[in-house]
Every structure is written in C-alpha cells, then in structure tokens.
Amino acid sequence: MTLSPEEWTAIQLSLRVAIVATLLSLPFGILIAMALARGRFWGQSLLNGLVLMPLILPPVVTGYILLILFGRRGPIGALLADHFGIVFSFRWTGAALACGVMGFPLLVRAIRLSIEAVDTRLEEAAGTLGANRLWVFITVTLPLIVPGVLAGMILCFAKAMGEFGATITFVSNIPGETQTLPSAIYTFTQVPGGDVGAFRLTLVSISIAMLALLASELMARHATRRLDIQ
Amino acid sequence: MTLAVDIGHRLGAFLLDVQFKTGSGLVALFGRSGSGKTSIINIIAGLVRPARGRVTIDATVLVDTERGLFMPRHRRRVGYVFQEGRLFPHLTVRQNLLYGRWFARQTKGGDDLDRVVNLLGIAGLLDRRPGRLSGGEKQRVAIGRALLADPRVLLMDEPLASLDEALKAEILPYIERLRDQSKIPIIYVSHSIAEVARLATTVVLLSEGKVAAVGPTPEIMQRLDLFALTDRVEAGAVIEATVERHDETFGLTELASRAGRWKLHGLNAPVGARLRLRVRARDVMLSRSRPADLSALNVLPGVVADIGPHDGPIVEIRIDCSGEALIARLTRYSVERLGLVSGTPVFALVKSVALDRGSLSGPLQAIADRVADTGDG
Numbered sequence: 210m211t212l213s214p215e216e217w218t219a220i221q222l223s224l225r226v227a228i229v230a231t232l233l234s235l236p237f238g239i240l241i242a243m244a245l246a247r248g249r250f251w252g253q254s255l256l257n258g259l260v261l262m263p264l265i266l267p268p269v270v271t272g273y274i275l276l277i278l279f280g281r282r283g284p285i286g287a288l289l290a291d292h293f294g295i296v297f298s299f300r301w302t303g304a305a306l307a308c309g310v311m312g313f314p315l316l317v318r319a320i321r322l323s324i325e326a327v328d329t330r331l332e333e334a335a336g337t338l339g340a341n342r343l344w345v346f347i348t349v350t351l352p353l354i355v356p357g358v359l360a361g362m363i364l365c366f367a368k369a370m371g372e373f374g375a376t377i378t379f380v381s382n383i384p385g386e387t388q389t390l391p392s393a394i395y396t397f398t399q400v401p402g403g404d405v406g407a408f409r410l411t412l413v414s415i416s417i418a419m420l421a422l423l424a425s426e427l428m429a430r431h432a433t434r435r436l437d438i439q
Numbered sequence: 440m441t442l443a444v445d446i447g448h449r450l451g452a453f454l455l456d457v458q459f460k461t462g463s464g465l466v467a468l469f470g471r472s473g474s475g476k477t478s479i480i481n482i483i484a485g486l487v488r489p490a491r492g493r494v495t496i497d498a499t500v501l502v503d504t505e506r507g508l509f510m511p512r513h514r515r516r517v518g519y520v521f522q523e524g525r526l527f528p529h530l531t532v533r534q535n536l537l538y539g540r541w542f543a544r545q546t547k548g549g550d551d552l553d554r555v556v557n558l559l560g561i562a563g564l565l566d567r568r569p570g571r572l573s574g575g576e577k578q579r580v581a582i583g584r585a586l587l588a589d590p591r592v593l594l595m596d597e598p599l600a601s602l603d604e605a606l607k608a609e610i611l612p613y614i615e616r617l618r619d620q621s622k623i624p625i626i627y628v629s630h631s632i633a634e635v636a637r638l639a640t641t642v643v644l645l646s647e648g649k650v651a652a653v654g655p656t657p658e659i660m661q662r663l664d665l666f667a668l669t670d671r672v673e674a675g676a677v678i679e680a681t682v683e684r685h686d687e688t689f690g691l692t693e694l695a696s697r698a699g700r701w702k703l704h705g706l707n708a709p710v711g712a713r714l715r716l717r718v719r720a721r722d723v724m725l726s727r728s729r730p731a732d733l734s735a736l737n738v739l740p741g742v743v744a745d746i747g748p749h750d751g752p753i754v755e756i757r758i759d760c761s762g763e764a765l766i767a768r769l770t771r772y773s774v775e776r777l778g779l780v781s782g783t784p785v786f787a788l789v790k791s792v793a794l795d796r797g798s799l800s801g802p803l804q805a806i807a808d809r810v811a812d813t814g815d816g
Contacts, residue, residue, distance in 0.1 A: 328525075330521070330523075330525055331525055331527060331528075333486055333512075333525075334519065334521060334525040334527075335527070335538070336485075336486075336511075336512040336513050337484050337485070337486070337512055337513075337515070337517060337518070337519040337585075337588075338513075338538055338539030338542060338584065338585070338588045339513050339514075339516070339539050339541075339542025339543055339588055340513055340538075340542055341511070341513045344513075344542070348538070349527060352529040353528075353529060
C-alpha cells in the first residue's frame, strides 16, 4: 500500500495538530481538573458545564463559536493577532485549537477522576513534613495522578486525530494547511473514484488509533505497577 | 521544651475543651475511643483549626485564635506518625525517609539518616517501596520519616493500633529507645492501658473531650476513681522494679521493688535492669493471713489504703505495700466477708504466670535481641 504525497501531508498534519493540541491543553487541563476536584468556589458548576460543553454541543456549533471568537475579526482572534502575531483562521494552528477544545472535556474528566482518587491523607502527611501546597502538589499529587493524566492525554489525542466538524467549520479544508486525516477522507468520498484513497486513509486512521491505545495501556500499566505493588 | 495546649473545639455534638502542659519524655493522651485524643494532636499539627484556643511550643505560637494566628502545618516542624503510616507509595523507603529532611534542610539540627536507620532497624528496607513492607516495617519507616524532618515534637496517633500482637512487640522497643535516647518530646495517643503503662512518662487522661487527670504514669494508674474512665477490665497498678537475679534451674527471674520481691518466668533481661511491671487488678487476690502451701509465688504484705465505689458487685481496692500501690479487684461479697476496711493488714497474692508480659518495659537490649533472633531486626 503506497500513499500519495498529499495523503502523507494529511497524516503528518493530523499528527502535528493532535500532538500540539494535546500538549498545550495539558497544563490547563490539570489546572482546571484540580480546581474542579478540590476547589470550593462560586461558579464551580458553571465552569464544569463550560468545560463539558464541547462534548454535548454539535461540533459544527463549537466550530462556529470558535470562528466568531478566534476569527481574524473576532474579539480574541484580533487581540492575539495584533499583539502576539498568533493567527488561527485557516491555519493549522486553528485546527489545533479546535481539536484541543474538542478533546479538553475528555482530558479534564480523566485527570479529575484520578485527582479525586488521590488519598488526601498522604497530602496531609506531606504537609506535616514541611511541604507547602505547591510542593505537596509537585511531589505527591502529581506523581500519584500520572496514570490518569496519561489516560486523559491519550483520549484527547485520539479525539484530536478524529476531529472533523469543528475543524472544518472553523478553519475549512485546505490541503497542506488545515486538511487533516478526517477532512482528507471526507474529500475523497466526495469525488468519483476516491474510494480507494478513502479506504487507505481509513486503514491509517485505525492503525494510529490502535497504536495510541496500546501505548496508553502500556504506560498506564507501568505507572500503576509502580504505585501499588501493595 | 514545653508544649502548652488550651483549646476548645466542636465536632458535631462533641465538645472538646482541654488544657494541659507537657515537658520532656513520652506523654500519653489516654482515653477511650471518641474521647478527643486524635482531634487534639490534629490541632497541634495544624490539620484542624480549633474554634478557640492557643497552642505553643516554648515561645513559638502555633495557634492563637484570639490574636488570629494560625501557623500553616508545613512550618510547624511537628513530626506526625499516623495510625496508618501514610507512606508515599510512589517513593522508595529511602526517599520517604528523606522527604521531610529535604524541607528541613535550613534548620541546623535533625538526626542523620544512618542514626535513624539504625535506631529503627530499617537498613535492609531502604530500596524497597512501601507496598512491599509489612505493617510493622511501615510504622518504623513512618517514625523515621517524622524524626528526620527535625521536629520540635513528635506526635504519634495510635501507631500500633492496626498491628497484631507480634508486630506490636516488634515496634514497642523502638519507641522506648526513642523515648530514652532522643531529646524530642513525644505525644502518644492511645487507648491501650498496656501501651500507656509501658511507655508513658506522663499520662493525660481524657474523658468525653475533657482532661480528667494529668500526672506521672504510676500515680494515674493507681487512682481508683479513674478506673471507670479507662478500660476497667485491663486496669491495674504499675510497679517499677529492678532485676535482681536469675534462677536457671526453674527459669525464674527475681525482681525487687518497694512493694517486695517478685518472681517472673522467662524474663530475658540483664541483672540490674529497671523495668515496669503492670499488675492487673483482676489478677490480684487478697488474704487476711499469710497463706501457706500456696502455688502463687508473689505474696506481698500491705495495708488496705482505699476502697473504690462499691455500688456494684465488683469493688476495686488499693493496697499500700510499703509505699507502692497495688490494685485488687474483688467481689463486694468477698470484701464484706473478709471485713476489709481502710487500714486492714492484708497479703496480696499474684500468680507469676498472670503478670502481663506484653507491658513489660525496660531492658531494650534483651527485647531487641529477641527481635533480631527472629530474623527481623
């Protein structure tokens, strides 16, 4: 099975978009998961709802909201473009943003669950041993939630690899710039004789998903074994 | 070093209202479950913020609600040994031990790793993870971890409660050694008379959130009025004794105390060693005349000093044996049949085999050797 250069481009672009989306979401994901799991503040349920929103909304709606907010003339998009030179519309960065937003609920949910499973009595113990809250987080909480963080990252990555609706709405379907794997497959299905190409990319999609799943299983198993050889 | 506690706190319907001061040695916070012991040390450690009160260590104020002071737990330098160990599962034993020391690196003092490791006999465990340790090993590592954080005071919350008798016997000598060798005062929470009788220098007896009595251990243990607040079945006097000689033929050891001589079997302590003997009230019989042809080896002359409340069928009696107190538990029927009143001369009889061996304290070396023999030192 040989892939055309255009197909290779789509695969590479998809990988880049998914990796960037996952890695950049991670710190925010941990922060928000921590706030949701441990915080007691006004508007907590609102924040929770907001984070979960992309999971429930039609992806087209999410993409359209992104277009309004982060488009070249959107309030946030204009600000970022003018002051930091960061442009999202019709760029691969926009695809990464859309994928990040779509994967975010999955990331936060997995991390939040693992934070809630952490024995807070261990954190108390660390406190009595002289660690302030930041150190407690770095030396106790974080190492203990590694399996959950990995699981969340894999979910987010997988979601990003498969994201279609929000991406195509927000940044369109430009070969070499915003045409990710799903968009490429979609394009193939829209032209006569594109079945073979669509099928090839579908196989690639399945392989990448399987590999990611395997990798996450391995990492999670390793992390868990390290933690409870009780 | 003085720890002064004066706090009021409410937990649901439970009211905690205690004042006490302690110096060096091992202070036992002793009382039934639910008497507020753990709440007190949680307040000292900064895990709980009291509604009212003041806790100080010498000139350092840990809490003062009147002045709105609350020192965060990580700055208190209070070593806390939890009931369940609470070792960090993702770190090795060595990393666990050094965890607190890393944060205490600015302070000058603090034990060094080797000394603590030897004191607690955990040299062989350093590279293991907590998941692979036995309950007794975990608790020893937890004690070491707290010690290495250079604490001003060591808090121990029923550190033996989750262990079986064999493991308790394994750890007790280490706690005694700690009490005798380190300068750090220890606050030890327990509801076990045997542990308190063996370990405590001073007892703070708690009942329903209040301090019922404070004093040296033998003094508290002989007070009949306090029996109802502790574990009446296990209650008894604490006698300080010295090992006099060993009788190899019968495997008996003779001990000398102010109350008289005691014979005990199979005690592996060197001559001259001082130890505490806990004589449970239920194991003491009384006789008006010196009995002859008796199997019990310990016969101690004394005088009835005090008779406890006798509204029930059971009565506790304190006997003064040349200045040392013994407690006997008799039926009220026996007390009346023998005509026992304050001042009656009696003989106290104790079977050697009845003496509580679990609470024997003192000769560390002998006990440590025994632990080593079982291959677990």
